[in-house]
Amino acid sequence: MYGPETLFDFMVEWRRHLHQHPELSFKEEKTSAFVAEKLKELGSFEVHENVGGYGIVAILSQGEGPVLGLRADMDALPIEEQSPIGHASVNEGVMHACGHDAHIAILLGVAHWLNVHKEDIRGTVKLVFQPAEEAADEEGETGAMKMIRSPLLQDIDAIFALHMCPWLPSGEIQVHDGPSMANNDEFQITVFGEGAHAGYPHQGADPIWMTTFLLQALYSVTGRRMHPLDVGTISIGQINAGSASNIIPDKVDIHGTMRSYTSQVRYQLEKELLEKANVIHSLGGQYQWHIQKGEPALINDGELNQIIRNVASEYKIHNEPFGMGSEDFSHITNHLKGTMFFLGCGLEKERMLHQPDFDIDEEALGKGLEIMTGVLQSYWKDQEG
Structure with a gap:
C-alpha cells in the first residue's frame, strides 16, 4: 500500500525514464516492454501485448458492468532534443516532444490506483497503450487504426484520453464537445x-x-x-x-x-x-x-465531457476546440463512444509541442491521475444511480 505522494514519485520516475529513452512510431519495442513489465508486476491485470504492433491492452475485470477504456500513446518524434534537463533523450535525433511519456506515466499511475482499489471497480477497465500516433506506415495506417480492429477494443462502452497542453498551466484543462481537432x-x-x-x-x-x-x-x-x-x-x-x-x-x-x-x-x-x-x-x-x-476530425462526446467537467470542477476549464492539429485517437472515437481533454502542463516559459525544447510541469502528472481516476469513479456511480 502506498499514498498519493509515493505514487506521484513513481510517475515522475517512469516519465523521466521514458523521456530519456524515446522510440519512434512502429519502433516502440523497449517502451512497450517497459510498460508490460510494470503492469505484470501488479499481478492483477490480464496483459495483452503486440496488439496492433507494439500496443498493449491491460484488462482488470470485477464482474458485470460497463467496459471503460483509457488510452495513452507511446511513440516519440524525430527531433533532436535541446532541453537542459538531466533526463534528456539519450537517443540521437529522437525525442518525446509531444508529452507521450507523460501520458504513459499517468496511465501506469491509474493501473497502480486500480490495483489498490479493485473493490471500487464496477465492471471492466481496459488500459490501452497505443503505438504510432505520430506517423503512418506504408499503407497509410497509424497505431489507432491498427488497434481498433482488435476484438479487445470492440466491447468498450466509453473510452477516455488526455493530452499534454503546454499553453495552459497545471491545474487548468481544455474540454470541447463535438469536432475538436481537424x-x-x-x-x-x-x-x-x-x-x-x-x-x-x-x-x-x-x-x-x-x-x-x-x-x-x-x-x-x-x-x-x-x-x-x-x-x-x-x-x-x-x-x-x-x-x-x-x-x-x-x-x-x-x-x-x-x-x-x-x-x-x-x-x-x-x-x-x-x-x-x-x-x-x-x-x-x-x-x-x-x-x-489522414486522420479524421476528433469528435468528442458531450456526455462523457460532462463527466470530466464535473470531476474537474475545481480546475479552471477552457471550453474551446484544441485547434487545427490532428490526432489519431479520432480513429478510435469513430468506432467507440469517446473523448479527449487537454491537460495543462505549461512551464513559466512556454514550451510548445513538437519543439526541441519541449518540457512539462511534472505536477500535471498528479492532476492527470486525479482526473482519470475520478472519471472512472464518477462513471461507475452514475451507472449505479
Missing part, C-alpha cells in the same frame, strides 16, 4: 511543362510560372470559396523544382495539407483543389495529383 489530408500535385534554356523561355513551357497561378488559386479558396463561418485551411509546405539557375525545369512537385472540422468542408476543400489545378491546362501544362486521407 481532419488532416495530405496532397501532392506535380505540374508538368517543358524544359528550356533560361535565356529562351519561349521554347519551353515553364512549370514554375504555371505553379505561381496555381498557388494563388489555392490560397484564395478559404477566403473566397468557403463560408466565412466554416473552418478549413489549405497550406503548401514543400515545393521542389529545378537543378540549376539557368535551366527551366520540366516539372514542379507541390506538397501540402488540407485541414477541416467537418466532412462537408473536407469534401469541399478536395473539390476546390482539383478544380483549381485545372488552371495548369489553360497555361499549356499537365498535372498529376494524389490525396492521402
